[in-house]
Amino acid sequence: MSSQPPTVVAVIPARGGSKGVPAKNLAPxxxxxxxxxxxxACRAARRVxxxxxxxxxxxxxxxARGAGAEVVVRPEALSGDTATSESAVLHALDTLAERGGTPARVVLxxxxxxxxxxxxxxxRVAAALLDDGADTALTAAPFHGFLWREAPATGHADGAADPxxxxxxxxxxxxxxxxxxDRPEDLLETGAVYGMTVDGFRAAGHRFFGRTRLVRVDPARTLEIDxxxxxxxxxxxxxxxxxPGELPGRDDVDAVVLDFDGTQTDDRVYVDTDGRETVxxxxxxxLGVAALRRAGLRLLILSTEQNPVVAARARKLDIPVLHGVDRKDLALKQWCEERGVAPERVLYLGNDVNDLPCFGLVGWPVAVASAHDVVRGAARAITSTPxxxxxxxEIAAWLLGPRLDPATPTARTAKDD
Structure with missing residues (x-):
C-alpha cells in the first residue's frame, strides 16, 4: 500500500477577458x-x-507562475464567454495527466x-472528500436574511416577474x-471553493453529484468580485x-541582497544635456544599511545596470556591488557559494521581472510596494514603502526591531549616509 498522500489538484480558472471588471483576475x-x-491560498493548504x-x-x-502555480494554457474553444468552468477544470486535469502527473483523486x-x-x-473542502466520504463539497456561509422574489406575472408565457x-x-x-x-439556518454558496472526486466529476460532467457536503466559512470573508x-x-x-504577512527576523536571515533601480530608487533616471544620468x-x-552592517549581516547590491551611479552608491554605503550582470541568479548563487551563505537564509529585495530568478533561489524574496504585479505575486513579503x-x-526595522529606534544608543551613534 502506497504511503504517498492522495493527489489533490487545485484548479484556478482565470480567463483574460472580463466584461464587468476589465483584466479582473490581475486586479490587485x-x-x-x-x-x-x-x-x-491553495499553496497554503496542506492537503493540496x-x-x-x-x-x-x-x-x-x-x-501565476511567479506565485508558484503551474500554468495550463487554455485553448481558444474554452476561452469564450460561453465556456463553462467545468470544461476548464476537465481540460486542466487532462493536461496534467498528459504531462505524466500522478492521477488525481480529488480536484478543487x-x-x-x-x-x-x-x-x-x-x-476543509479537501478534507470533506478525503476524510468524510463526500462526493462533492463547497464553501457556504451562514445566512439569516429573509429572501423575497417578485411574483411572476400571471398569463406570461415566459414567467417574467411583474413588479x-x-x-x-x-x-x-x-x-x-x-x-x-427559532428558524432553520440557511447557507449561502460563496463561490470560493468547490471540491469533487475526480472519477465522479468525469462521469457527471458537473460539480454537484452524489453526497454534497457544505463547508461552513466565515461570512465576514464572503465576497465575490463581479x-x-x-x-x-x-x-x-x-x-x-x-x-499580517509573515515577516523575517534577525534569526531568519544571514544576508541581504538589494537590487538597485526601483528598490533603492523610484526607478526614474534624470539625464542632463551631456547624457549624464543621476538618480x-x-x-x-x-541608515538601514548601516544598521544591518553593524548587526553582522552580509550585504550586496546586485544590478543588471552597468552604471557608475550604482558603484558610487555602493561605495557610499560601504557594501560590495555586482553590477552589469546579465544573469543575476547565477551571480547570486556564486556569491552565496563563495561566502558559505545558505540561499534559504538570504533576503533579496526586488521590484521587476528580472528579479524573479533570484526570488526562486532565496528563502526570503521581498518586493517593494511599487513592484510589478508579477513580482508582488511571487514575493514572500512586501514592504509598505515604495x-x-x-x-x-523598513526591511532593516523588520530584522532589527528596536535597534533602529532613534532613542537607542545604536541609533544615536549611527552615521547617516
Missing part, C-alpha cells in the same frame, strides 16, 4: 493580484499537492473572484416571521481581513 487587492491571492492555473492570457500566466475548483479565501478553507404583482417570500412565510434563533463596486469594497476590506535615493535607506522611499530602512 491588498497589493496582490487576484490570481496570485488564489494561488497563495498541485496548483494549476488555467488561462488564455500571458499576463495572468506570468503572475478555486475562484480568483473570492479574494479572502484562506488555505484553511481550501483544506405590480407584489413580493413573495422565498425562505419564509410572510404571515409568520419567527425569530432568528463588478467595480465589489472590487472597491474588497480593496477597502483587505487591510481588515488580510492576516534620487533615500537617506533612511542609508522603492526609493525608504523600503530598505
Amino acid at each position: 487587492v491588498g497589493g496582490i493580484p487576484l490570481v496570485a491571492r488564489a494561488v497563495r 499537492t498541485d496548483v494549476l492555473v488555467s488561462t488564455d492570457d500571458e499576463g495572468i500566466a506570468a503572475v 475548483f478555486v475562484q480568483c473572484t473570492s479574494p479572502f479565501v484562506t488555505g484553511e478553507d481550501v483544506d 405590480d404583482a407584489g413580493g413573495v417570500g422565498v425562505n419564509h412565510d410572510r404571515s409568520h416571521r419567527p425569530r432568528r434563533q 463588478d467595480p463596486h465589489d472590487l472597491a469594497r474588497a480593496r477597502a476590506l483587505a487591510p481588515l481581513l488580510d492576516a 534620487a535615493v533615500h537617506r533612511g535607506d542609508g 522603492g526609493g522611499a525608504g523600503a530598505v530602512r
Whole structure:
C-alpha cells in the first residue's frame, strides 16, 4: 500500500477577458493580484499537492507562475464567454495527466473572484472528500436574511416577474416571521471553493453529484468580485481581513541582497544635456544599511545596470556591488557559494521581472510596494514603502526591531549616509 498522500489538484480558472471588471483576475487587492491571492491560498493548504492555473492570457500566466502555480494554457474553444468552468477544470486535469502527473483523486475548483479565501478553507473542502466520504463539497456561509422574489406575472408565457404583482417570500412565510434563533439556518454558496472526486466529476460532467457536503466559512470573508463596486469594497476590506504577512527576523536571515533601480530608487533616471544620468535615493535607506552592517549581516547590491551611479552608491554605503550582470541568479548563487551563505537564509529585495530568478533561489524574496504585479505575486513579503522611499530602512526595522529606534544608543551613534 502506497504511503504517498492522495493527489489533490487545485484548479484556478482565470480567463483574460472580463466584461464587468476589465483584466479582473490581475486586479490587485491588498497589493496582490487576484490570481496570485488564489494561488497563495491553495499553496497554503496542506492537503493540496498541485496548483494549476488555467488561462488564455500571458499576463495572468506570468503572475501565476511567479506565485508558484503551474500554468495550463487554455485553448481558444474554452476561452469564450460561453465556456463553462467545468470544461476548464476537465481540460486542466487532462493536461496534467498528459504531462505524466500522478492521477488525481480529488480536484478543487478555486475562484480568483473570492479574494479572502484562506488555505484553511481550501483544506476543509479537501478534507470533506478525503476524510468524510463526500462526493462533492463547497464553501457556504451562514445566512439569516429573509429572501423575497417578485411574483411572476400571471398569463406570461415566459414567467417574467411583474413588479405590480407584489413580493413573495422565498425562505419564509410572510404571515409568520419567527425569530432568528427559532428558524432553520440557511447557507449561502460563496463561490470560493468547490471540491469533487475526480472519477465522479468525469462521469457527471458537473460539480454537484452524489453526497454534497457544505463547508461552513466565515461570512465576514464572503465576497465575490463581479463588478467595480465589489472590487472597491474588497480593496477597502483587505487591510481588515488580510492576516499580517509573515515577516523575517534577525534569526531568519544571514544576508541581504538589494537590487538597485526601483528598490533603492523610484526607478526614474534624470539625464542632463551631456547624457549624464543621476538618480534620487533615500537617506533612511542609508541608515538601514548601516544598521544591518553593524548587526553582522552580509550585504550586496546586485544590478543588471552597468552604471557608475550604482558603484558610487555602493561605495557610499560601504557594501560590495555586482553590477552589469546579465544573469543575476547565477551571480547570486556564486556569491552565496563563495561566502558559505545558505540561499534559504538570504533576503533579496526586488521590484521587476528580472528579479524573479533570484526570488526562486532565496528563502526570503521581498518586493517593494511599487513592484510589478508579477513580482508582488511571487514575493514572500512586501514592504509598505515604495522603492526609493525608504523600503530598505523598513526591511532593516523588520530584522532589527528596536535597534533602529532613534532613542537607542545604536541609533544615536549611527552615521547617516
